[in-house]
Amino acid sequence: MSKPLSDHDRKKQISVRGLAGVENVTELKQSFNRHLHFTLVKDRNVATKRDYYFALANTVREHLIGRWIRTQQYYYEKDPKRVYYISLEFYMGRTLQNTMVNLALENACDEAMYQVTHTHYTKMCDIEMGSRSKKACFLDSMASLGLAAYGYGIRYEFGIFNQKIVNGWQVEEADDWLRFGNPWEKARPEYMRPVHFYGRTEHHPDGVKWVDTQVVLALPYDTPVPGYRNNVVNTMRLWSAKAPCEFNLKDFNVGGYIQAVLDRNLAENISRVLYPNDNFFEGKELRLKQEYFVVSATLQDIIRRFKVSKFGSREIARTDFSKLPDKVAIQLNDTHPAMAIPELMRVLVDEEKLSWEKAWDVCVRTCAYTNHTVLPEALERWPVDLFAHLLPRHLEIVYEINRRHLENVAAKFPGDSDRLRRMSLIEESGQKRINMAHLCIVGSHAVNGVAQIHSDILKATIFKDFYEMEPHKFQNKTNGITPRRWLVMCNPGLAEVIAERIGEDFIRDLDQLQTLRNYLNDEGFIRDIAKVKQENKLKFAVHLEEHYKVKINPNSMFDIQVKRIHEYKRQLLNCLHIITYYNRIKKEPNKHWTPRTVMIGGKAAPGYHTAKMIIRLITAIGEVINNDPVVGDRLKVIFLENYRVTLAERAIPAADLSEQISTAGTEASGTGNMKFMLNGALTIGTMDGANVEMAEEAGEDNFFIFGMRVDDVDALEKKGYHAQEYYNRLPELKQAIDQIAGGFFSPKQPELFKEIVNMLMHHDRFKVFADYEDYIKCQEKVNELYKNPKEWTKMVINNIAGCGKFSSDRTITQYAREIWGVEPTLEKLPAPDV
Structure with missing residues (x-):
């Protein structure tokens, strides 16, 4: 097995965030001050964080303009x-941070901004x-x-x-x-x-x-x-x-x-x-x-x-x-x-x-x-x-x-x-x-x-x-997804740990992540991967406590489902598992339970009534569980308000478990599933969309697969799906549905969720109950593995190593060759004179 790079070699070879040379920093400081003064007409006595953001954005933009003009000239000539x-x-x-990553300016900008404003550039990025x-x-x-x-x-x-x-x-x-x-x-x-x-x-x-x-x-x-x-x-x-x-x-x-x-x-x-x-x-x-x-x-x-x-x-x-x-x-x-x-x-x-x-x-x-x-x-x-x-x-x-x-x-x-x-x-x-x-x-x-x-x-x-x-x-x-934004930018700690072992060329060629399998039994690498995850979780826990006033156990499993709220994405199946797990803890409070913090986020289309009711159910479940002293910090439920990329960049690097649980045959692909996988989360999912290929690349043993396949869904459709049969046969499912229907989670409005229950029992096109039993069993396997941090992290490494296929560089290369009739080139254009 090849040895990790020494600190000296690392400084020479790894520039994931760019270099912070004295000349770069000096030039950036001068440009920043010039834009603050002449573009924004401010001095530092009255400038706000937003002014700093605009001054920095204009500074970085200067590094783009010459390249932009030169590129268009090149296209005209060729x-x-x-x-x-x-x-x-x-x-x-x-756009700011993404541009700094792609121009290798991140470290230089960070150093320059700290010297000028005593603020890290990330605070300015948050303004955008x-x-x-x-x-x-x-x-x-x-x-x-x-x-x-x-x-x-x-x-x-x-x-x-x-x-x-x-x-x-x-x-x-x-x-x-x-x-x-x-x-x-x-x-x-x-x-x-x-x-x-x-x-x-x-x-x-x-x-x-x-x-x-x-x-x-x-x-x-x-x-x-x-x-x-x-x-x-x-x-x-x-x-x-x-x-x-x-x-x-x-x-x-x-x-x-x-x-x-x-x-x-x-x-x-x-x-x-x-x-x-x-x-x-x-x-x-x-x-x-x-x-x-x-x-x-x-x-x-x-x-x-x-x-x-x-x-x-x-x-x-x-x-x-x-x-x-x-x-x-x-x-x-x-x-x-x-x-x-x-x-x-x-x-x-x-x-x-x-x-x-x-x-x-x-x-x-x-x-x-x-x-x-x-x-x-x-x-x-x-x-x-x-x-x-x-x-x-x-x-x-x-x-x-x-x-x-x-x-x-x-x-x-x-x-x-x-x-x-x-x-x-x-x-x-x-x-x-x-x-x-x-x-x-x-x-x-x-x-x-x-x-x-x-x-x-x-x-x-x-x-x-x-x-x-x-x-x-x-x-x-x-x-596919771009590894520049969805690894280097949002999870620099993980990018550095990977680059220490295999160099930084994986950022252009994500297939190189396969070589991480050489480190599956490397105790130092396993420890470094786990440490980065824990640091990300601690940061996110602070953010959650600050914004949601819920104290999070950072050692709990961070179980996250973030995507548009839609019946086919089956946030309701996730809700049924949360309620089942809650009921089990209440039934045996002295048992050793794997602690979980379940987070669900996403927007419902303004006119989509059922999706809005699903959000209300999630928040109601959270209100009951988060205030139950018997449960304590063993189970928390948070609805992530206003889910967007800025929140994704915090949540995805912190996730332990990624929920990709749509009914087989309904999700075209998904890209959130790839982002979680690249950032070291394990996936619990149906064989739907890109999950199928992700399981192939990581190895099905490194995936938590459950539920019906497409053929099973078709067969059930032909036979006839009768939710009542599952409700009568599965006591824990019946208990959860009865609690929702009876107002356990909405005591002031007992009828509030009757229409959700009616939909699940009589009009559910996406067959939530049919996958419930297998989903619960699969979640039990997740709990067991989480108790063994080393084996969990090995599975994480296998997943990261299998992410090469899911680079948007591979996707676009295939479009280019097989549809557009053009050949990608990694040829670097000459830098502009100015």
């Missing part, structure tokens, strides 16, 4: 194929507002792999709501994340684009015109996305809706000017607020407007860049659009950007005058579609009437796409009228609706799920007809 990743949920949020989505992981990886890639989305004025818990209930507050400004973005009014709505179509001999439209302007804001220490800085472009300046002169003359100005808000509402994506489709006109707005503005930008590229400008007459797929790849993240397909066809046919056949060939070869859900209520189906009103030309195009598509289906499967009906883009039963997933499949050259089991389910169930029609289109791209 003219590579460009990747455009369109998502309605880009919401980058906290916002949250972060998995799409942000993908952008990080695209830049780190040197891909010429762009993220496109909407610059929402208000992000997903802030969650407050008031008397146990969720209350939503607006997330005004731009209130104090955003130092990372740069407005680009010179690239503003018009987006059209409403109007009518006119058919002429020379083509179709879309006329009498209402125009909204799309103003782009660019945010730099740095790669990991390779001097590459890519761009995320978010569009903000602005009303045009023209007013109707007649209205002006009759005194309507004021109202005309006020009506500008209607146009600008398009980018006002983010719809919470909670696996539930809301067919609101504003949402369809958002979807078309981002697609139209983005395609105009893509085509502009294609035409002015060195490749495009070489064309003598006009750009040859048959070459567009050689230079452009468009990835549709879920069905939200599905309008890209009819919009690209409109641009190519109506404006660029390509024949339908040529335009369709270009469209299909350019676009690819990622599916994110198998839940039927989550699939977008837009009413034809709404389409006709808002986007009349696009409706005509969708109908023509469908006509030709059904001709192809009929030719391949003659006489199969049922298949024609199932595969149509237009659903005729009841209200006529356009199935956006079908549109994405027909209009793309590649369709992928986000975990192997999910991709297999797509082919076997909801997209079975399309798979049989065009099997070559279907692929799998298992999700």
